[in-house]
Amino acid sequence: MALNVHQLHIFYTVAERGTFSAAAQALHMTQPAVTMQVQALEERFGTKLLNRSTKKLMLTEAGHCLLPQARKAVELMRDTDTLMAKFVEDLKGRLKFGASLTIGEYVLPPMLGAFLRRYPDVSVSMKVMNTTDIIDAIGSQGLDFGLIEAPCDEPGFHTEPVMNDELVLVASAEHPFAAREEVELAEVIAQPLVLREQGSGTRQVMEDELLRHGVHGDSLRVVSDFGSTGAIKSAVEAGLGLSVLSEWAIKREIELGYLKKVRIRGVEFRRQFFAVRLKSALASMPAAALLQEIRGVSRE
Template sequence: MNFHQLYIFKIVADKKSFSKAAQVLFISQPAISMQIKSLEDHFGTRLFERNTHQVNLTEAGRVLYNYVEKILSLVDEAEKDISALTGCMRGTLSIGASFTLGEYVIPQVIGRFKNQYPQVKVFLQVTNTEQIAKRVSKNILDLGLVESHVDDQELVASPFLQDELMVVLPAGHPLAGKKSISLDEFVALPLVLREQGSGTRKVTEERLREAGVELSALNVVMELGSTEAVKKAVEAGFGASIISMWAVQKELKLCTLVPVRIKGFSLLRNFYLIYKKNRSHTSVVKEFGSFIEEGAFLY
């Protein structure tokens, strides 16, 4: 029996699933099963009742779980106290980031955090806002960094960075010479948009509804699963789009995309740090959360 096996045991118990524990720990399901069998061999009894839908703790498993919680809490306190003395924080951190953040902002954030805490291992998953919120809610991820506010009472959403969405046109478009266009001109454009579930798509639709625009009136010619694909489609002349300013810096410098604003129409938004309410986080997770909320990555 070792500390690693106890940690795996707790994750399986929390998730009630070997496969979900494997997702959290970034190891294979057979490896999870092998470690749990080793623990059960050590104690000479089954720790989980297995069925087709989920796994549940046996009576012996519940006894062990109570002790494991105390052990892991003491280990976290020890790491925190030693880190304070040595300035050397250790541990793991699993983060989810929506596409715009994951591709254009978070790599820089993680790099700066790792400069301060080189012994911390960071695992990053990049997918859309909807999926990140689900994985944080299910404790698959420690924290999420997303592009729109999430409607989940189990999650806390804290704004940490402002963004501006902008309409982008291909170079040479008839409207590209204008600094701003009317809302009617925008609605008439063929549009290349991100897929449903994307934070950028959600904010765009919310603002249009607020302005009285029926979404059915939009001329959506393509829905694509990544910001890079959207940019390429716009550059190729398939339509206009609404994209984060963080995502188009290179294209604006190269003049392959041209930004325009919509008169009287605000596309400012916040990026959010999300985490689960009432979840006990490690000192590493708490430190990264503070790093984000205090904007330390900007300096």
């Protein structure tokens, strides 16, 4: 009997998730179906792969031996789908993923428009939420992947950089800085600031870079902080203060002349956006194709 790669994927998912029920949820299968496929794999090899005598499944010696091979098989299938996604012309299906605020509100909508025009038989459901909720939803709601603003170190998840981003200092068109191409960091620190809330990816990137230059976040003149990038842009336009925002989020306002980008001498706020998924999950072809489009934009 030929080795069944699908069964290797199921075995790997059970080993990663720790229970048949958790694996069944991740694979969108019934628990008896998962159990049956693992048993079939054990019958093929003629040995037990999992010890079922405890609440949490434990790998046998044979299971430990098979696990890295199963992982390689899953990674090969995933890499093959990614490689071939750019050649697919007739995609169909439903794509469900999560995205953090900046990515979901400002980066993806134009890309999704082009993607859906190219693949009209694909439907998309995008949930905009914070990183913690995205990680939870990938495991509990079956999202294909998430797009987040910092790497994820949760066990069982794989993170890869897919797009570059740069945060920039922005001022209203009437602010004195708007007439200048570059300002000193000391000048910025003396100005009132309107920022994202503590704990946001944008705020963290800004504060980490400033700390590198000897400026602690507590020394900033933060007059307001908001959980909404849109609210911050409105506040800056109204003259409430300066802000540091993603270039993706301010493109329209810059083009219309409402906001002005200003360089801070010697300071760069660079970061990457990341795709996160379960290590045991295989991306659907629509998911693989969209991620290819996102990587392509980053390389342009």
